Amino acid sequence: MLSYTEExxxxxxxxxxxETGLKEEAGTNELAVHLGVKPATANDxxxxxxxxxxxxxxxxxxxxxxxxxxxxxxxxxxxxRLWETFLFKKLEFSWDEVHxxxxxxxxxxxAKLVDKxxxxxxxxxxxxxxxxxxxxxxEMNIPEKKTxxxxxxxxxxxxxxxxxxxxxxxxxxxxxxxxxxxxFKVTGRQxxxxxxxxxxxGKTFNVSERVAENIVIVCKDCKAGKKNKKSAA
Amino acid sequence: MLSYTEExxxxxxxxxxxETGLKEEAGTNELAVHLGVKPATANDxxxxxxxxxxxxxxxxxxxxxxxxxxxxxxxxxxxxRLWETFLFKKLEFSWDEVHxxxxxxxxxxxAKLVDKxxxxxxxxxxxxxxxxxxxxxxEMNIPEKKTxxxxxxxxxxxxxxxxxxxxxxxxxxxxxxxxxxxxFKVTGRQxxxxxxxxxxxGKTFNVSERVAENIVIVCKDCKAGKKNKKSAA
DNA sequence: CCATAAAGTTAGGATACCCTAACAAATGTT
DNA sequence: AACATTTGTTAGGGTATCCTAACTTTATGG
Numbered sequence: 001m002l003s004y005t006e007e008x009x010x011x012x013x014x015x016x017x018x019e020t021g022l023k024e025e026a027g028t029n030e031l032a033v034h035l036g037v038k039p040a041t042a043n044d045x046x047x048x049x050x051x052x053x054x055x056x057x058x059x060x061x062x063x064x065x066x067x068x069x070x071x072x073x074x075x076x077x078x079x080x081r082l083w084e085t086f087l088f089k090k091l092e093f094s095w096d097e098v099h100x101x102x103x104x105x106x107x108x109x110x111a112k113l114v115d116k117x118x119x120x121x122x123x124x125x126x127x128x129x130x131x132x133x134x135x136x137x138x139e140m141n142i143p144e145k146k147t148x149x150x151x152x153x154x155x156x157x158x159x160x161x162x163x164x165x166x167x168x169x170x171x172x173x174x175x176x177x178x179x180x181x182x183x184f185k186v187t188g189r190q191x192x193x194x195x196x197x198x199x200x201x202g203k204t205f206n207v208s209e210r211v212a213e214n215i216v217i218v219c220k221d222c223k224a225g226k227k228n229k230k231s232a233a
Numbered sequence: 234m235l236s237y238t239e240e241x242x243x244x245x246x247x248x249x250x251x252e253t254g255l256k257e258e259a260g261t262n263e264l265a266v267h268l269g270v271k272p273a274t275a276n277d278x279x280x281x282x283x284x285x286x287x288x289x290x291x292x293x294x295x296x297x298x299x300x301x302x303x304x305x306x307x308x309x310x311x312x313x314r315l316w317e318t319f320l321f322k323k324l325e326f327s328w329d330e331v332h333x334x335x336x337x338x339x340x341x342x343x344a345k346l347v348d349k350x351x352x353x354x355x356x357x358x359x360x361x362x363x364x365x366x367x368x369x370x371x372e373m374n375i376p377e378k379k380t381x382x383x384x385x386x387x388x389x390x391x392x393x394x395x396x397x398x399x400x401x402x403x404x405x406x407x408x409x410x411x412x413x414x415x416x417f418k419v420t421g422r423q424x425x426x427x428x429x430x431x432x433x434x435g436k437t438f439n440v441s442e443r444v445a446e447n448i449v450i451v452c453k454d455c456k457a458g459k460k461n462k463k464s465a466a
Numbered sequence: 467c468c469a470t471a472a473a474g475t476t477a478g479g480a481t482a483c484c485c486t487a488a489c490a491a492a493t494g495t496t
Numbered sequence: 497a498a499c500a501t502t503t504g505t506t507a508g509g510g511t512a513t514c515c516t517a518a519c520t521t522t523a524t525g526g
Contacts, residue, residue: 005513028474041514043475048512060474060521091349101343110334116324238483261504274484276505293491293504
C-alpha cells in the first residue's frame with residue numbers, strides 16, 4: 001500500500017515524462033518544483049521509491065518510472081479523471097473547479113469504487129479537460145487533438161473540448177447535440193460555403209468554419225498518437 | 234484545517250458520547266480503544282485538541298466535545314453518511330460494504346461537493362444503515378426506531394431499515410414501493426385480519442403483521458427522540 | 467579546459483503521529 | 497482507611513515527510 005505522498009510522486013513523474021510527451025526522464029529539481037517541495041525532499045523520496053522498485057534512479061542521474069511504477073501512476077490518473085468527470089457531469093461542477101477536489105479523491109482506495117464509478121459514468125473516454133481517461137486495463141492512448149476544422153471527411157471523432165468558453169458558444173454547441181465525450185462523424189463538406197456536415201446521434205447538422213475551429217476533437221481514424229500502455233517501458 | 238487524524242478523534246468522541254446516547258463524556262482509554270491506538274497517543278491528541286478549543290479536557294478527567302468540536306464532528310458524520318448513501322443508491326454497493334469506503338471519503342474537503350452530493354441524492358434523511366444524516370445546518374435529530382407493527386394509525390413515518398435481509402423479503406418490500414428513506418402514511422388497520430394499511434406515494438397496500446415487524450421505521454409524529462443540534466452543549 | 471553556474475546530495479533538525487515503559491491518580495473492595 | 501486494580505500521564509523513542517545549510521557532481525561557456 002502506497003501512502004498519499006508516494007502516490008503523488010508517482011503521478012508527478014508520469015506527468016513529467018510520458019504525459020508531457022517528449023522526455024522519458026525527469027530531474028530531481030524539476031520533480032521537486034512540480035510537487036512544491038525542496039529538492040532534498042524529492043531526493044529522499046526517489047531513493048525510497050527506488051527501494052520499492054517503482055522508480056529508476058541513480059545518484060546524480062535522471063529518474064523515471066519502472067513498469068510497475070507506471071502502472072500505479074496510470075491508475076491514479078484514471079481515478080483522478082473519473083472523479084473529475086463525475087463532478088462535472090453529475091454534480092454540476094464547472095470544468096475549472098474539478099481538479100482541486102479530484103486531487104483528493106484520486107487517493108481513495110477501493111477497486112470496486114473505481115469500477116462502479118466508471119460504469120456509472122458510462123465508461124467515459126475523456127475528462128472535462130479533454131484528457132484521456134486510462135481504461136480499466138491501464139491503457140492510455142493519447143490521441144492528437146485538433147479542431148473540427150482540421151478533420152477529414154468520413155472520419156469519426158470525439159469532442160474533447162472547446163476553445164471558446166462563452167455561454168453563447170456553449171449553448172450553440174449544445175444545440176448541435178455536441179458536448180464533451182460526444183462522438184460523431186464528419187459526413188461531408190459543402191463546396192459552396194465550406195460548411196462542415198456532421199452526423200451526431202442520428203441527426204445531421206451543418207457547422208460553419210467559425211464554429212468548427214473552436215471545437216476540439218480527437219480522431220481515432222487518423223494516425224494514432226503515442227500509445228502509452230502500462231506495459232511500455 | 235484539521236488533519237485526517239484530528240477529524241477521526243472528533244468523530245470518535247461524538248460516537249462515544251452523543252451518538253451512543255447515555256454518556257456526555259468519554260475516558261482516554263475508551264477513546265484509545267475505539268480508535269485502535271494506545272492511551273498515551275490519545276492523551277497527546279486530547280491535549281492538542283484542547284489547545285484548539287475543540288475538546289474539553291482536564292488531567293485525569295473525562296473528555297467531551299466543545300460546541301465547535303461537536304459542530305465539526307457532526308459535519309464529518311454528515312459526509313460519511315451521505316457517501317454511504319451514494320455508494321448504496323448510485324453505485325450498487327451493498328449496505329455492509331459502504332462503511333469502509335466512506336471512512337476515507339468523509340475526509341474529502343469541499344463544501345460544494347457535500348452540498349451537491351446531498352442534492353444529487355435528493356436530500357436523504359437516513360443512510361443505508363438507517364442512521365440519521367445530519368442536515369446542512371448541522372442538525373441531527375435521532376428519532377426512535379421501531380417496527381411498522383408498532384406504528385400508530387394516522388402517523389407518517391420513514392422506512393430506515395429491515396430486520397430480515399433475505400432476497401425474498403427485500404423483493405417483497407420493493408413490491409410495496411418501500412425502501413430506505415421512503416416516507417409513507419399508516420392509513421388504517423383491518424379489524425378482521427389485522428392487516429396494516431399504508432399509503433406509499435399515492436398507492437395503498439395492506440401489509441401483514443409478519444412483514445410489518447420486519448420493517449424498521451422512524452416516526453416524526455410520535456414524540457421526538459433526543460435532539461442533538463450542533464448548538465447543544 | 468578550467469572556472470563558474472546549475473543540479474543533485476547529505477547531514478541534521480522540525481513536526482505529526484504512533485509506540486513502550488515507568489509512574490501517578492482515581493476507584494473499588496473489604 | 498489501606499491496598500489492589502483500573503485509568504490516565506509522562507518521558508523517551510521510532511517513522512514519515514518536510515525543511516535549511518553546506519557540500520559534491522555535472523554542465524556550460526569563454
